[in-house]
Amino acid sequence: MTLRPWWGALLVSLLLGCTPDKPIRIGFIGGLSDRASDTGEAGRNGMALAVEQRNQAGGIHGRRIEIVVQDDAQDPAKALAAIHALVAAQVDAVVGPFTSSVAAVVVPVLNQARLTTISPTVTSGDFVGQDDYFIRVNRTTRDNAIDYARLLYQRGQRRVAAAYDARNASYSDSWRKEFRAAFTAQGGQLVAEVAFASQADTGFGDIVEKMLAAQPDGLLFIASAIDVGRLAQQAEKRAPHMPASASEWAASESLIELGGQAVEDLLIAQSYNRDDTSARYLGFHKAYLARFAREPGFSTIAAYDATTVLLQAMERQERGESVQQAILKYGPFQGLQQSIQFDRYGDTPRKVYFTEVHGGQFVLLK
Structure with a gap:
């Protein structure tokens, strides 16, 4: 049978309508090969767990989430190349970086690209009170x-x-x-x-x-x-x-x-309570140990929280709103151990817990 032009166009349209929505792509930038790679690797794992759990729950409005990983190596030139690679990949948002020195290099690029970025661990006062696309889940x-x-x-x-x-x-x-x-x-x-x-x-x-x-x-x-x-x-x-x-x-x-x-x-x-006995934290801890066979660290918790905030904001995001606007508008967001609410600049307070090392363990001060 020979298809008429209009019938062929309709068939193509129907086939396209049956294809799944393209995945949401979130970039990761952190130090994975430098002397402080423990922070970056733990952060990447925390982000991965948050994304895997969201995908298991159906993603965001049926769309799966993918992670695009870039190593900044705690080096300005490599960090610049890494962030340009994420911009070129047209990711929907970025989690990272994990150090203030890298943030100083990449934030101007992110702002120029209008790419919303949420850092788990950056604390420098250089990034506080700035009306830009850089969000922080850590205190100063x-x-x-x-x-x-x-x-x-x-x-x-x-x-x-x-x-x-x-x-x-x-x-x-x-x-x-x-x-x-x-x-x-x-x-x-x-x-x-x-x-x-x-x-x-x-x-x-x-x-x-x-x-x-x-x-x-x-x-x-x-x-x-x-x-x-x-x-x-x-x-x-x-x-x-x-x-x-x-x-x-x-x-x-x-x-x-x-x-x-x-x-x-x-x-x-x-930046988190290691002795937390809440069901939410214990469930996370069990899942993390099963997935990575090691204890989570501070950057793990922070990255998990940062990714959770990002995914919750994307889920609530309305047509015409940017990811940044959704993060600032739809809080508070529920983190592992505390509620996260941002001010108009994307800054937020965070409780800390002082510890001492005793017997090879971090022990909370009483």
């Missing part, structure tokens, strides 16, 4: 530094020496300056501020020597888990009874694995 360096300054002073520390990773300057500079201001206001003094660039051959013993030369009564490390572990090991050799603390950036499972006995009694804040 100011919030964290003020809490640390208050707690260290309460514990009797008056002269604190800090070492900080200048490679993530947007974060470490902001954190250090906020801590200095808050600690000074308490009556304390930041007696040393030792910069270093995180590399395999970094002389961590020399860094600790410079910190101790200022005769502090406490050490503060503003760095990733791998570097805090090595700094703590050098501090244990030179000043074994000196109180030490580390910024929340290092609060991953790798800290204990790499630091060993040297990180015992280390004070560090967590």
